[in-house]
Amino acid sequence: MEEKKTILKLENVYKTYMQGGTKTHALNNIDLDIKSGEIVVILGPSGAGKTTLLNVLSGLDSPTSGRILFDGKDIAKYSQMKLTKFRKENLGFIFQTYNLLEHLNVKENVMVGAKLGKSKDNVDEIIEVVGLSNHKKKYMHELSGGEQQRVSIARALAKKPSIMFADEPTGALDEKTGKIVLRTLIEANEKLGTTMIIVTHNPGIAKIGDRVLHVNSGVIDKEIINETRMAPEEIPWG
Amino acid sequence: MGLLFLNAFKGLKFKKVQMIGIIFCIILSTSIYTAMNTALDRMEDRYHNYLKEQNVEDFSFIPKIDYAKDYTKEEIEELKKNELKDIPAQQMNLVNQYQMTIGIENIPNIDNLYKAIEYIFNNNGANDKKLEGKMAETKQKYDFNYTKETVKVSTHDKYLYKSIPYTGSETINVPYVVEGRLPEKDNEITVLPAFANKNDIKLNDKYTIGETEYTIVGFVNSPNHIFPLISINRPMYNEKTDNIMYMNEATFEAFSGVKESSYIAAFNDREKTMEFETLGDLFMNDENISLNPLTALKLLRVNSLEAEIATSRLFSEYFLYLLLGISIFVIIVITKKRIEDERLQIGVLKSLGYKSLSIAVSYLVYPIIGSLIGGVIGYGIGVLAHEPLTNMYVSYFNLPIEGFKINLTYLFNSTILPLILLSVLAFLIAIFMLRKKPLQLLKEGSNLKVNLLSRFVTFVTRKFPFKTRFKLSLASRSLGKLAIVTLTSFCTGLLIVLVLIGMNMFESMISKTFDGLDFKNSVSYQAARTDTSEVDDLIYNTSIDLIKVKRENGTIEEVDLNKKQNNNRMMMKKSENNEEEKEAIKKMSVTMNGIDTVTHYITIKDKEGNDLLGKLKDENDIIINKNISEIINVTTGDTLIFENADKEYEFTIVGIQDSFMGNQAYCMRNYISTLFEDTVSYNAKYTSDPKYDNMSNIPEDEMNAITSVFSIGDLKDNMGNQFESSNGAIYFVIAFASVLALVIILVIANIIVEENKKTISLMKVMGYKNKVISQIVLNIYTPFVVIAYLLSIPAMKAILTEIVKALTKDMELAIPIEFSIIKALAGLVGLLVAYYFAIFISRKSLDKIPLSIALKRE
Incomplete structure (x- = not known):
C-alpha cells in the first residue's frame, strides 16, 4: 500500500489559557501526524480538549508553544493575514450549527465557498456529491437540519480544500440524519480525496475513520487504527 | 463579495422599518436642501443682472458744503429769491439767521443752525448749483454718475406710501415694469406687485389716498427697494400696507407727504460693489462729498437679499449635514446590529478564508440603498416644492425671477454625497466590528458583553x-x-x-x-420750536459725546471703548496709527432726550418697575438706559461728563431705565435745550393728536418743518x-x-x-x-x-x-x-x-x- 504523505504535523504543542484567574492546560505536549486523504476522528468526553486540538490544528487558534507544520511550513508563526490566506487556499470547515446565509438558496450558499477556490465551475458537481441536486433553488428555511448540514459541507468542499475540519457535525441531528451527513463526508473523502478531521464525543462515529485519537485532559492517551472503516449506516449511535 | 451583498440586499425586506427610517431622514434633508437652493438660484441668478440692468444706486452722499465759508450773503439772497422763495416762514427765519452769520467767526452753537440750513438747502435744491461745480472733479475721480432723488413719504390710515416722481429720463434706479406701464398723465400711479396682490388690485383700478383718486396703470418694482424698507420709522415691511408709487411730476408736487431728498450715485463700473465701511473710508477725506449715513439703510434695501441668500444657503447645508449626521448614527447602529446577529455566519466565512474587507462591503447595502432611493426622491420632492418657496421669497423681496433650471449639483449632493458619507462611515464601523478572529465570533455568548x-x-x-x-x-x-x-x-x-x-x-x-409708550405718533422737526403744549410730551433730542465718568468716591475715569461697543462707526478707520480713531473710541455717542418731569405718555421705569421720572429733580440729574450702564459700568450716584463743542457738561445718574434700545439718556428739557438754543425748546414730540395719523391732515407749513412722523x-x-x-x-x-x-x-x-x-x-x-x-x-x-x-x-x-x-x-x-x-x-x-x-x-x-x-x- 502506498505510504500516504504527511500533510499536517504537530510537534510538542502546548496550549494554555487563563480562565477566571485559573491557568488551564488545554493541550499538553501533543505530537501528531495527519496523512493526506485519511479520515481522523478525535474522540473524547466534554472538556477533554478535542475542540481546542481541532482549532490549533486548523490555525483558528495559536499554540502556546510548539510547531504546526503544513507541507513543512510552521503555520503557528503566521500572521492573521497569512493565516486567512492559508485557510482560504487549503482548509474547509463545518460546525455543529450550520451558519448558512439565510437569504441565499442552496446553490448560492455553495457558491459562497466556491468563490474562494481557484475553479468556480464545480458547484453542481459538489451539490451532487452531497445529494442535494433537487434542492438547488431552495432556501435554508425550506430544508431540514440534515439537509442544511449537507449544504454547509458542500460550501466547504466547493473550494477544494486539502483538509476538512468538522466539529461535532452531527451534534444537532438525529441518528438517521446524522448518518446521512456522515455518509456525505465519506463520499467527499472517497471521491475528492479530501482529508477529514472529525471531532465528536460519539464513540460510534469513531468507527468510520481510518484513525481514532482519544483525547483526555489535553493529551492523546490512545490512538486506534481501524483496519477497515465501518459504513455510517452500520455504526452504533450514541 | 457579490453573493454576500446579495444576501444583505435580500435581507432588507425583513428590516423595513429601519430602511424606511434611513430613507426618510435622507428624503427630509435632501428635499429641504434642494427646495431652498433651487428657490435661491432663481432669485440669485436674476439679482445680479437686475442690479446692473436697472443701474441701482451704489451709495448716497452729502455734498460737503462749508456753510461758514462756501456761501456769500449775496448768494444766499439769490437763493431766497429763487429756490428758497416758497419755504415756510420759520425756515426763512433760519435762513436769515444764517445769512447774518456769514463772515462772523466763533459763533457759539452754530453747528445746530448749520444742520438745519443743510436740511433746508438740500430739500429745496438750494445746494445744486454749488454742488455742480464741486462734483465735476469728484465724479471723474471716483468714476460715478449721480442724480438728486426726491421722494415723499406719507401715511394714511394704516398704509405707508412712498411716492417717487417719474420723468422718463431716469439713469439711476430705473423702475422695472412687471405689468402695465409707467405713469404719463396726471393722477396716474403705479403700485408694487406685492401690494397689488395683497390688496386685490388690478390694472386700471381706481385708488383713493386722502381726497385724491388715482388710476393704477402699472405694477412696478423700485429696483433700489428689493427689500422695500420704505422708512426707517417703519422697519418691518408689510406687503399689505407698504407701497411704493411712481407718478408724474405734477402729481408728485400735489402729493402730500414728508419730502426727503438725497444725492444718489452709481459707479460706472457695474461690477464694483462696496461695503458700507469701505465706502466710508473711500470718501472720508474727500473735500467735496461725504458718505450719507442713509447709505446704510439704502444698501440694506438692496443687499439684504444677498445676506438672506447666503444665510439660507448656509442653513440648508447645515440642515443637510445635521440630518445626514443623524442618519449616520442610525446606520451605525443598524450595521452593528446586523454584524452582531450574523457573527456565527461571519465566523464561518472568516474560517473559510473570507477577508474582513469583503464581508464589510456587503454591509454597505443600507447606505447605498438609502442614499440612492432617499436622495432621488428627496431631490424630486425638493424640485416640486421649490415653487411655493420661491413665491414666498419673491413676495417679500421685490425682484423679478428667472424660470426654473435643473441644477444637477443638487442631485449630486442629494445622492452621491450621502452615499459617500454614509458608506464610508458604515464601512469603517463594519471593518472595526469585523476585526475579531473567527474563533472569537464563533464562541457562544461572545456577543453578550456587559459594558461599564x-x-x-x-x-x-x-x-x-x-x-x-x-x-x-x-x-x-x-x-x-x-x-x-x-x-x-x-x-x-x-x-x-x-x-x-x-x-x-x-x-x-x-x-x-x-x-x-402710550402715545400714537412721534413727530420730529428740522429745527427747534418754542411753542408749548398741554397735551403732548415735548422733547429736545440731541446727540452728545460721553467722555468721562466720575465715581462717587471722586475718581475720574476716561471712557474707553477699545474692547467695547462704539456706536459711532462712521468715525472708525482701519489704520491703527490714526489719531482720530484713537480719539473716537474714547467717546460714546449718547442720544440725550430732554423731557419734562410731568408727562402724558412717557414713563421711564427701572428693572423692578419703579417710576424714575420723579427722580429728575435738578437740572444736572440724568437717567440712563441699561445699555449705557452695562457698557461703561456705571450705576446710580456716578457722574457722567459729556462734551459738546469743546465744553463739558456734568450729569449725575439718578436712575437706570430697563430698556434695550440704543444709548439713551434722559434729563430736564428746560436745561438741555437752553444749552444749545436761545430759549427752552423742543424738536420732537410724542402725541396722540389724530391729525398725525394721516399726513394729508397736517397743515402744509408744519409739514414742511417736519423731518419724520413715526x-x-x-x-x-x-x-x-x-x-x-x-x-x-x-x-x-x-x-x-x-x-x-x-x-x-x-x-x-x-x-x-x-x-x-x-x-x-x-x-x-x-x-x-x-x-x-x-x-x-x-x-x-x-x-x-x-x-x-x-x-x-x-x-x-x-x-x-x-x-x-x-x-x-x-x-x-x-x-x-x-x-x-x-x-x-x-x-x-x-x-x-x-x-x-x-x-x-x-x-x-x-x-x-x-x-x-x-x-x-x-
Missing part, C-alpha cells in the same frame, strides 16, 4: 424593583442605541427650545420696547403681524422636529424588539402579558429622553446668548433671552408624544414574536 455603564447601572439599581432594574439594564446595555436616542432627543429639544425662545424673545422685545401703533402692529406670520414657520419647525424624533425612535424601538426577541418570547412563555412586556422592553428610554430635553434648554439658551452677543455687538441693541416654564413643558409634551407614539407602533412587531423562539438554540 451597564455594570454601574446594575450596581446602583440593585435595590430597585425588578421592572425598573430590567428596564435600566436593557437601556444601558447598548451605548450606541442609548446615544442615538439621547442625541436625537437632545437635538429635537434644541430645535423646540430655539423656536419657543424665539417666540418669547420677540414678544418680550416688543413689550419691553413699547412698554411705557407711528408707534403702526410699528407695534407691524411687528406683531410679522411675528404672527412667522409663527407658521415656527409651528412647522416644531412639527418637523417631532416627526424626526418619531422616526428615529421608531427605528431604535424596532431594533430593540429584534434584539430582544428571545427575551420577549421567554417572557411570553413564562406568562407575562404583552402590555407588561412592552412596558419593560420598549419603554426604557423615557428618563433619557426627558433628561436630554432638559439639558437642551440651558444649552440652547447659552448658544443663543452667544449668537445674539455676536449679532448685536455693533448694534445699539440688546435682546433678552428668556424662557418660560409653561413653554418648556409644552416642548417636553411634544417630544414625549412623538416618543410614545413610536413605542405604540413598535408594539405591533412585539406582539408578532412567537413563543417558539424561546426554545431555539442560538
